[in-house]
Amino acid sequence: xxxxxxxxxxxxxxxxxxxxxxxxxxxxxxxxxxxxxxxxxxxxxxxxxxxxxxxxxxxxxxxxxxxxxxxxxxxxxxxxxxxxxxxxxxxxxxxxxxxxxxxxxxxxxxxxxxxxxxxxxxxxxxxxxxxxxxxxxxxxxxxxxxxxxxxxxxxxxxxxxxxxxxxxxxxxxxxxxxxxxxxxxxxxxxxxxxxxxxxxxxxxxxxxxxxxxxxxxxxxxxxxxxxxxxxxxxxxxxxxxxxxxxxxxxxxxxxxxxxxxxxxxxxxx
Amino acid sequence: xxxxxxxxxxxxxxxxxxxxxxxxxxxxxxxxxxxxxxxxxxxxxxxxxxxxxxxxxxxxxxxxxxxxxxxxxxxxxxxxxxxxxxxxxxxxxxxxxxxxxxxxxxxxxxxxxxxxxxxxxxxxxxxxxxxxxxxxxxxxxxxxxxxxxxxxxxxxxxxxxxxxxxxxxxxxxxxxxxxxxxxxxxxxxxxxxxxxxxxxxxxxxxxxxxxxxxxxxxxxxxxxxxxxxxxxxxxxxxxxxxxxxxxxxxxxxxxxxxxxxxxxxxxxxxxxxxxxxxxxxxxx
Numbered sequence: 001x002x003x004x005x006x007x008x009x010x011x012x013x014x015x016x017x018x019x020x021x022x023x024x025x026x027x028x029x030x031x032x033x034x035x036x037x038x039x040x041x042x043x044x045x046x047x048x049x050x051x052x053x054x055x056x057x058x059x060x061x062x063x064x065x066x067x068x069x070x071x072x073x074x075x076x077x078x079x080x081x082x083x084x085x086x087x088x089x090x091x092x093x094x095x096x097x098x099x100x101x102x103x104x105x106x107x108x109x110x111x112x113x114x115x116x117x118x119x120x121x122x123x124x125x126x127x128x129x130x131x132x133x134x135x136x137x138x139x140x141x142x143x144x145x146x147x148x149x150x151x152x153x154x155x156x157x158x159x160x161x162x163x164x165x166x167x168x169x170x171x172x173x174x175x176x177x178x179x180x181x182x183x184x185x186x187x188x189x190x191x192x193x194x195x196x197x198x199x200x201x202x203x204x205x206x207x208x209x210x211x212x213x214x215x216x217x218x219x220x221x222x223x224x225x226x227x228x229x230x231x232x233x234x235x236x237x238x239x240x241x242x243x244x245x246x247x248x249x250x251x252x253x254x255x256x257x258x259x260x261x262x263x264x265x266x267x268x269x
Numbered sequence: 270x271x272x273x274x275x276x277x278x279x280x281x282x283x284x285x286x287x288x289x290x291x292x293x294x295x296x297x298x299x300x301x302x303x304x305x306x307x308x309x310x311x312x313x314x315x316x317x318x319x320x321x322x323x324x325x326x327x328x329x330x331x332x333x334x335x336x337x338x339x340x341x342x343x344x345x346x347x348x349x350x351x352x353x354x355x356x357x358x359x360x361x362x363x364x365x366x367x368x369x370x371x372x373x374x375x376x377x378x379x380x381x382x383x384x385x386x387x388x389x390x391x392x393x394x395x396x397x398x399x400x401x402x403x404x405x406x407x408x409x410x411x412x413x414x415x416x417x418x419x420x421x422x423x424x425x426x427x428x429x430x431x432x433x434x435x436x437x438x439x440x441x442x443x444x445x446x447x448x449x450x451x452x453x454x455x456x457x458x459x460x461x462x463x464x465x466x467x468x469x470x471x472x473x474x475x476x477x478x479x480x481x482x483x484x485x486x487x488x489x490x491x492x493x494x495x496x497x498x499x500x501x502x503x504x505x506x507x508x509x510x511x512x513x514x515x516x517x518x519x520x521x522x523x524x525x526x527x528x529x530x531x532x533x534x535x536x537x538x539x540x541x542x543x544x545x546x547x548x549x550x551x552x553x
Contacts, residue, residue, distance in 0.1 A: 164356040164357070166353040166354075166355070166356040166357035167356065167357055167358075167359060169325075169327050169345075169351065169353070169357070170351065170353065170357040170422075170425075170426075171370070171374075172326075172327065172345040173325055173326070173327070173345045173346075173349060173350050173351040173426075173435075174347065174350065174370065174371040174374060174425075174426075174428075174429060175345070175346070175347040175371065175374050175375075175376035175377065175429065176374050177374075177375060177376075180373075180374055180375065184370075184373060184374075185359070188359070188361050189359065189360075189361070191361075263361065264409075265360055265361060265409035265410075265411060265412075266360075266411075268409070268411075268412065
């Protein structure tokens, strides 16, 4: 790798590898180039700042939101809604998905229904949810639940089904009973995939936040974005969207870290 | 005559498929003596793996029975351990963890006195040494080569001292050199542990080298075509594969497989290839 042309060529080999510095370089460029483009476009003055505020104005608006407004309150209530909706969803989806992926009758009973409901847009449930649950916190949590639960169940069931039959049968020939096969083979074997599923569905829970805060909310990041739109505060819309993105990214990284800590055999170097 | 370790009698297995009924096994009868090493070969679709799975209790027969030490089996049991071709190790457990897996199970735990627990851990150590796994005892399966992984799978299967080891093409995915090493290892183990072996393979040489008897099966419907006694001394050596009687038996069994296989070389097509001008180099 002393020859620089060789190094740069091997980077572009199909499915080639990238050194750590190489990765950081490209990743940083991928983030900075759009940011610089945004800055440049805003500085040119071709686009009305109402439509495209400059990055520094977005930053200012975020600072004002933090100092004078109620950014912290908005963030904490949004995090609370996302986490609660997600946790309730996971708490039911985990055992249900495990049973759907393990027992054919459970699969036959639940899967067609779940498949059907999951194509119904969560936003369309808002009127119903308001009617049934009301307009308080329960309603927002219910929307996030509806948006994530049905996908989550099917994905966990699929994770469970992907446990190799050989692992299960090997345990059976060693004398494992049904419950032992589930607890000592299927669950530990599917765990890494299930954690990945939780990570991905957590992302969806964040996207349903805005939808949920459409429901007569008067607080939260999503609500703040919607309110800012009403007053044409584009800079605050940007700040809100970017903040939601950052929180999503942070939870995603948290899940990845948890994955590395919990499943060391999958992350050897 | 003593009771056979495994006794398979009038065994039938039928599957329902979209094309109707498929007869996987028809009237299979086989007795295996304690400590005997029996290998099963045959063209694909002959039901050799199905037969092994039924003996393991993983699938029920449609008719007939499998008895172990005279008692008909009703499902999997700790007297019959199974080794698969791959994907059977637990990737979240280390090599030791995999080998000791059965100790977590109720059937093995209930009877455990402290002396037995100690004996078990001694046995795990012994198996690790026997299978040449000492230097990787704390590694995870995905850090091991295919051959080492199969050593772990065999050690894990032997942990509970099964009377019978059922092996379904356990070395099918290994390279030729590793396979030779594994052959001598498994022969050594079967003698040391006095385990009765039922071993499925598609490799006739492997079947002859390992087996006291080779069972030739045939497809459509799956059945036993012939049983051959292997005329080799109990202690096998790699050189024996080149002996005249080894080779002539190999030729006979290969011919038997070819005769019953539905897959054939398309000789007519190969002949025609020579007449197609575009396929001839000199025409370019």
